[in-house]
Amino acid sequence: MKNVIVIGDGMAGYPIEELGGKTPLQVAEKPNLDWIASNGRNGLLKNVPEKMPADSDVAIMSILGYDPREYYTGRGPLEAAGMDIELEEGDVAFRCNLITMDDGFIKDYSGGHLSTEEAEELMEVVKKNFGNLGDFYVGVDYRHLFVLRNAKDVAGSLSCRAPHKIVGEKVDGNLIEPGSVDIAESLNRMMLESKEILSDHPINEKRVEEGKNPANAIWVWGQGVKPSLVPIFEKYGVRGAVISAVTLVKGLGVLAGMDKVDVPGVTGYYDTDYENKADYGLRSLVDHDLVLIHVEAPDEAGHSGDIEEKIRAIENLDNYIVGRFLDNLDEDFTVSVMADHPTPIVVRNHVSDPVPFSIYSTRGDKDNISRFDEFEARNGSFGTLEGYKFMDVLFSSF
Template identity: 55%
Template sequence: MKHVIVIGDGMADYPLEEINGKTPLQVAEKPNMDWIASRGESGLLRTVPKGMQASSDVAIMSILGYNPTKFHTGRGPIEAAGMGIELEEDEMAFRCNLISQKEGVMRDYSAGHITTEEAEKLIETMDKKYRDLGNFYVGTEYRHLFVTKHLNDEINNIQTRPPHDMINERLKDNIIEPKDHKYVQALNEMILKSTNILSNHPVNLRRKKETKRPANGVWIWGQGKKTTLEPKFDEYGISGAVISEVPLVKGLGVLAGLNKFETYQDTKFSNLNYEEKAKLGLAKIKDYDFLIIHDELPDEKSHAGDIEKKIDAIEKVDYLVGKIIQGLRGKKFTISILPDHPTPIEVKNHTAEPVPFSIYSTEGRRDKVEEFDEYSARRGSMGKLKGNEFINKFLSL
């Protein structure tokens, strides 16, 4: 039996007036997701426990079968695992975004989806400048890592804010707390001075000439100490892998005992090669019993508030799902489609409502749900599950 989970990041949404009171999932052409729903069982999944931040690290940790209230220590150490960085027990890892700011105001949390090649030069500049505070590590595009050297118990409870939560807000109003701690002051100074350091960097001078948004600042957030997860899939006696372009998702896979793989990513985020992603998925499912394929494009378009492009992103994920189903025909398999969390267009951010999920198994049952969306799933026979209950249900079919 082969098992495949496809996660369309942020696909779930609210009804929108612009599309006649329907959600993007309801209006998108998604015959393959609907195929899973109409031939399998559906339900709702609460991936974000009450009181926790609605984020992919929390949500996907739940989907993998872990209780985030017990295991989640922060986003940074998860991304470190995905990047192959081994943290010491007394270190703290921060996610580091390259951002675009103008006159001290956050304009773009991704610096126009800067390329990894450009980002590497900027991150190297920051690393040389601030090695007395910690180390910067190059990730992909705008997503990087900063690891402290000077951690102590006094600052274990510092508070940071994700850059995608503060678009059009002043940087100074969102700096790290508590501001009166000496080391936190040094980190905040680094964040605010990064604009002066990076603005006239050759990479940004070239980007300005090309009318691209400059990556003229860094923003560190999502901090945490080393995360340890007990390999979940050893319990089931199965081997598994994760396919994603996102270090966070790869990191969760690694911590859960999965192997990680990524597909080619074009310099423009919207040009992900879905054909190649599907081929890689089908190649790996030959080698492994269990596979997670994650796609972030719907979430990116949700943060941008672009309804049409979110619908298009959902349809791209559906194409990927169709290729996987086609490649599995004739075999015994179980496949599920779900978002990790909602990212509603009207708020341009993550929310914590339960997400729809559908599971089809060649050995399973079907209910009366005919389509995959937020409202159809409410009628599903699976009912409403806690996030970390999902994986047991999925693997038992």
């Protein structure tokens, strides 16, 4: 039995007035997602436990079968695993964004979605000026990593804010707390001084001339130590692979004992290569039992409040990924589709509501449902499940 899991990040949402009171999922042309829903079993997944951050690290940890209340230690160590950076006992990893600060406010959590090539140059400047504080590692576009070595005691004592949750807010009101702690004071100073250093860099001067947001500061957040996860092979007896442009998703897969598959042309943005993701996923199924494919584009559109791009991302996922699997799998298989969390256009941020999910199996039954969306899923035979129970259901029901 081959198993495919497709996660449309932030794909779920709320009804929008501009869409006649419907959600992007309801409006999108998605015949393959609808086919899976109408020929499979459906329900809602509560991927984000109460009082935990409504983010992909928590949500996808749940989907992979790990209760975040027990296993989650922070986003940074997941990013480290996805970048093949080994953390030792006591090391604390932070996510490090290149962001846009403007007149004392957080203007853009992504530094205008700069290219990785631009980021590499800017991060070299960061390393040169702040490398005495810790180790910096270059990731993809605005997403990078900062590691404090031998600093375990600070992981739980600091309160850091995710930049995508404070866009439009004052920098001073969102610095690391408590500011009286020496390391917090040093990190806050680093972030503020990075604005002075990076603003005059030729890359940012050119971006401003072109009307783009400059990546003129760094912002560290999501700190944590390396978690210990039982490999999915030990839990479910399957060999897995993970495909994503997003480092934290790859890191979750690596920590779960899955093979990380690097795919050319994937960007984590609207222009990602959907077809390559599907093709590499099909190849991976030759010697794996499970492939997880994650698509970031719907989430980025949700953060931007871009209705058309969110609909387009859902349709691309449907056509070029889900459809490709359904057309090319020719033995017993399951295909599961879901969001990790909603990123509603009207909120422009993550929320913790349950998300729709569907499982089609060549060996399974089907519900009396016609479409894949937030409302039809409520009538599914699975009801509402805690997210970490999804894998148990997948490997025990089919």
